[in-house]
Amino acid sequence: MTTAETFSLILAMLTALAAGLIGAFALMKRMSLAGDVISHIALPGLGVALIFNINPIIGAAVALFFGTFLIWQLEKGGRITTDVAVGVMFTAALAVGTLVTPSEDLIEALFGGFQELTTLWFVTGIVCVAAIVGFIWYFRYQLIIGLFSPELAATSGINVSRINLIYLMMFSLTVLLGLRFLGALLVGALIIIPAAIGRQLTHTLTAFLAVSSAASVLSVLIGFTINRLYPSITVGSIKLNLALGPAIISAAACIFLLSLLKKKI
């Protein structure tokens, strides 16, 4: 592996760690679907940036900023219910994003791929992961009380609305980091599936967070290994393309299925 490839793998694993933590809280906050909206809203941003020859990550970041704000407003209580808004925006963002994204870039925008990283992007990525993990660590007590009851959190002197906004911003940052190798369609899965695995296998909060992060990192490692060793395999007359993003999420889904089995034993 070249240094740039190593950078890319390390950052992908650290992103997975952050996604495991953010996802565990998303699951407990019952906002798994909101995560899908946030990740899909990145797609029109990616597309527009590609058209204007701007770095697609910057386009996605701008779109995500609006997505985050939108979900935050919805959470505070709007005139339409969250599930309706999620249902509409999720598909609309996908449709608009697909329309505006140049076709030669569409597959990568949707499903990600393996890209080598410059040192600058690597360092920026590390700083972002540190911000996400640092936020969860610093605000863990406020987050826990907020999960249990936003009202009790407010009467305990916690600014619930502010914590929710910062949490959503960290969620979007995780999506942004994951977009690079998973694409807009799959990045949400790296946040939700490992958290679902953690919930299946654990009973305490600490174990939940640990297993969720570990499952996420393991999925990236397995997906990366599969993609490296077998970029494509042929079964009979069918040629399967084992691209990185789909390999990672399939690995996560397999671990989830296994975790269901364990629960029943």
Add this chain to the structure above:
Amino acid sequence: MTKRLEVRNVSVTVDGARVLDDVTFDLGAGERLVIIGPNGAGKTVLLKSLLDLMPHSGQIVWAPDARLGYVPQKIDADRHLPITYKDLFVSKCRVAGEPIARIGDVIRDVGISKKILDTPVGHLSGGQFQLGLMAFALIGRPNVLILDEPTASVDEPGEEHIYSLIERLQHEYDLSIIAVTHDMSFVYREATRVLCLNRRSICVGTPEAITPDVLAELYGESQSFYRHHHHA
């Protein structure tokens, strides 16, 4: 008597409907104010306004030294939430700037076992859950305890336990208490003052001021049930 709370002309409007209309009362140190009224009378809305969880008009002025503890009626907690009261108490201690050792004090004060402390909140019985909420409220060392239907989710022996617990806590913590209830025996046993609420305040006074006429005005048709409860 020093005042801990002054409420003046408080009104709340939700979606264009007036759910609380021009409510005025005070709360003194050491008082136990019980709020009664039919369903939809605005009791919980009033509590939430006092806690500043709800937009309202009028004045709600807490004494500068007032520290509020809130015990909600129920919490829509996910049954599968992997969170225990221990997690919550530790978090509350950290947020309130209290030492972790405080947890030992409050579980002794309220009378909950270590086993309850380590059980996910979704797996606790109604009574255990309620006691946990009470302990959670005590961690910030409140001098005002706000209780929403404290006996609604417990059985009869549990009710007795809650009554004596509230009495004991009041002495130990020098508490003023505001409680919403449907339970008239709670009113006659615990209240030093009563606020009868049906969107507006029908009466404010001692429990003896709750005459059949007042109850009739408050509850309409269903008054006989409550009077019966009183005599029982």
